[in-house]
Amino acid sequence: MLYDQPLLACHECDTLVNRVALKSGQKLVCPRCNATLQKAGKDTTAKGLALSLTALILMPPAYLLPILTFNMLGSNTVDTVAKGVGHLFEEGFWFMGLLVLLCSMVAPVAQAGLILLISLLVRMQRYNGLLINLLKAQRKIKKWGMLEVYLLGILVAYVKLIEDGEVYFGVGLFCFCSVLLATTLNAVLFDASVIWERIGQQRQRVAA
Numbered sequence: 001m002l003y004d005q006p007l008l009a010c011h012e013c014d015t016l017v018n019r020v021a022l023k024s025g026q027k028l029v030c031p032r033c034n035a036t037l038q039k040a041g042k043d044t045t046a047k048g049l050a051l052s053l054t055a056l057i058l059m060p061p062a063y064l065l066p067i068l069t070f071n072m073l074g075s076n077t078v079d080t081v082a083k084g085v086g087h088l089f090e091e092g093f094w095f096m097g098l099l100v101l102l103c104s105m106v107a108p109v110a111q112a113g114l115i116l117l118i119s120l121l122v123r124m125q126r127y128n129g130l131l132i133n134l135l136k137a138q139r140k141i142k143k144w145g146m147l148e149v150y151l152l153g154i155l156v157a158y159v160k161l162i163e164d165g166e167v168y169f170g171v172g173l174f175c176f177c178s179v180l181l182a183t184t185l186n187a188v189l190f191d192a193s194v195i196w197e198r199i200g201q202q203r204q205r206v207a208a
Helices: 045-064 081-090 094-123 129-141 147-161 171-189 192-207
Strands: 007-009 016-018 027-029 036-039 068-072 075-079 166-169
Touching: 036 192, 045 081, 045 094, 045 171, 068 147, 075 081, 081 094, 094 129, 094 147, 094 171, 094 192, 129 192, 147 171
Parallel strands: none
Antiparallel strands: 007 016, 027 036, 068 075, 068 166
16 A cells, blocks of 8 residues: 555655555665664654653753762762863863763753654644754764763773772762663654654645
8 A cells, every 4th residue: 555645755865765554563764875764653752752851850960960989098089970071171181071071961962952852843743844954963963972881981980999999879870870771761762753754744735
């Protein structure tokens, strides 16, 4: 069974692909760039809205509150994510500092913010050019979020520091782990292909 408009333009490379009716679990993939064009799935914007809002609320304490406190000979050293990035700049490691800033702070915040805006526009049924641009930006920025790598660095630092003194986990670490969980679930559950399908259907109705 074909749709009234048999051709679908890929949102990544503009290749024209025949539309087909999909069964549960099936998806239509662009033969040129392998982008997902259609997918038989459910609306995931409600989950995207909840997870993005959760991540954005937890990000300030995750970045600003202590993640580790190191005690040696009665002297305490408190580390936060923001302070760790600042130390890299102070030591002259500008490229590394910018990379850590991008992957651990800027990209995750942008990713959560974009999914939040996308979900709100879909809930309001605003299938316009702004929504298309947000979807494209979200697809590009999600590759840069690497919170799990930063968490691995925290664990390595804990193992090394515990040999020289006492190390305590701070509230910021638990917030950081919660942000990582929320963003990971968002990346797995949020399905943009369903939104692209709705945009295509909306354009067909307008053209008709």
